[in-house]
Amino acid sequence: MIAYFGRRYLMSASHRLHTDALSAEENQAAYGKCNNPHGHGHNYMVEVLARGPVDPETGMVINLAVMDEAVQTRVLDRFDHANLNHDPMFTAVVPTTENLCKAVYKLLQGSLAPAKLEYVRVEETENNFFEYFGEAL
Amino acid sequence: VAGKPDPVTGFVVDLKWLKDVIEREVLTAYDHRHLNLEVPEFASKIPTTENIAIAIWQRLEPAVTAAGGAKLARVRVYETADIFAEYRGPQDGVPNERSLLFGAEEQVFVSGVKSRGGI
Numbered sequence: 001m002i003a004y005f006g007r008r009y010l011m012s013a014s015h016r017l018h019t020d021a022l023s024a025e026e027n028q029a030a031y032g033k034c035n036n037p038h039g040h041g042h043n044y045m046v047e048v049l050a051r052g053p054v055d056p057e058t059g060m061v062i063n064l065a066v067m068d069e070a071v072q073t074r075v076l077d078r079f080d081h082a083n084l085n086h087d088p089m090f091t092a093v094v095p096t097t098e099n100l101c102k103a104v105y106k107l108l109q110g111s112l113a114p115a116k117l118e119y120v121r122v123e124e125t126e127n128n129f130f131e132y133f134g135e136a137l
Numbered sequence: 138v139a140g141k142p143d144p145v146t147g148f149v150v151d152l153k154w155l156k157d158v159i160e161r162e163v164l165t166a167y168d169h170r171h172l173n174l175e176v177p178e179f180a181s182k183i184p185t186t187e188n189i190a191i192a193i194w195q196r197l198e199p200a201v202t203a204a205g206g207a208k209l210a211r212v213r214v215y216e217t218a219d220i221f222a223e224y225r226g227p228q229d230g231v232p233n234e235r236s237l238l239f240g241a242e243e244q245v246f247v248s249g250v251k252s253r254g255g256i
Contacts, residue, residue, distance in 0.1 A: 002230055003187045004223035049223070059185035064220065 004118060005061040006049040009071050011080040014041040015095040018085075039083065044097075045123040046075065046104055052115030062115040070111040075104050097124040101132040109134075139246050140207030149246075150207045162196040186222035190214045194224045210246055 016039035017031035027035045034040070048071060050062045078087065084095035089103045105120040123129040140149045166176055172184040178192045194212045201209045213223040 001191060001227070002225070003190060004225070005187060006221045006223065008219040054185075054187050054191065059183035059188045061187050061222070 001054045002051065003054050003061050004049055004051050005064075005067070005115065006047060007064065007067055007071075009046045009048070009076060010043060011046060011076050012041060012043050013079050013082050013084050014039045015084040015090075015100075016040075017094055017096060019094050039085065042097075042124050044079075044100070046071070047121040047123070048104075048108060048112075049118040049121075050112045050115035051118040052112075055114075062112055067112060070108060074107040074111060078107070079104075097122050097128065097130045098132075101130045105132045105134060138201060138207040139210035143206075150201075150204075154204070155201075158197065158200045162200055163193050166196070186214050186216045186220070187224070190222045190224040194226060198226070 015034075016036070017034040018027050019030075022030060048067060050067060052061045054061055079100075084090050084100065087095075089106075090099070093099050093103075101120050101122045104122065105117065108117050108120065110117075117134070119131050119133045121129060121131045138150050138155065142149055170176055172179050172189070176184075176192075178195070179188070182188050182192070190212045193214065194209065197212065198209045201207065209226065211223055211225045213221055215221045
């Protein structure tokens with residue numbers, strides 16, 4: 001019996017959207033206020049969905065504590081209250097929330113055994129959100 | 138639920154109908170009950186949120202299917218604002234004839250939220 005278990009986590013981080021591939025004017029045109037030199041912050045909501053068989057003894061897809069531990073050590077310890085631009089995952093990649101979503105997915109992939117990571121959703125504000133389901137989609 | 142919008146009404150399902158089905162099949166059995174002691178399916182199964190999602194699916198699916206329109210697509214149960222479980226049916230991950238036949242067709246999803254009695 002396949003089911004899903006999901007959990008939402010909050011983290012605060014700063015970023016600046018800027019790429020060396022574009023000129024200063026082009027960066028400003030592409031990213032607007034998000035290109036301001038000293039960056040800005042977000043309270044990100046990270047939603048993690050795990051998929052797998054329901055254990056007949058425990059009735060669970062994954063123990064909540066296993067997911068909490070994986071997200072804490074792999075994602076929150078790394079990104080919470082950090083400047084995303086300073087993280088090695090964003091030296092060659094602009095820390096848009098799309099790319100943050102993919103980074104979180106990569107960091108969590110394989111860490112939710114016996115369940116599997118189904119998707120990562122990141123809400124940047126109440127009105128902006130992004131989802132990543134892996135490359136198979 | 139998922140299905141093609143009715144060409145006349147534009148509805149996938151009538152929301153009021155779905156609300157009544159949920160009320161009849163699920164809420165009357167679950168709302169303000171002790172799940173372990175008063176709901177038969179949890180006499181033999183632990184009422185984790187995963188198992189509640191599965192049990193709600195099993196209660197709703199026959200009624201939704203019998204209506205002959207939309208199909209039940211998923212049941213998501215929030216235990217808190219931050220913790221939830223979901224079930225998408227026994228065919229989840231199993232390629233079948235129906236999904237091959239209809240997989241490419243336009244489908245629209247509708248969800249309903251029903252407040253608890255007394256609130």
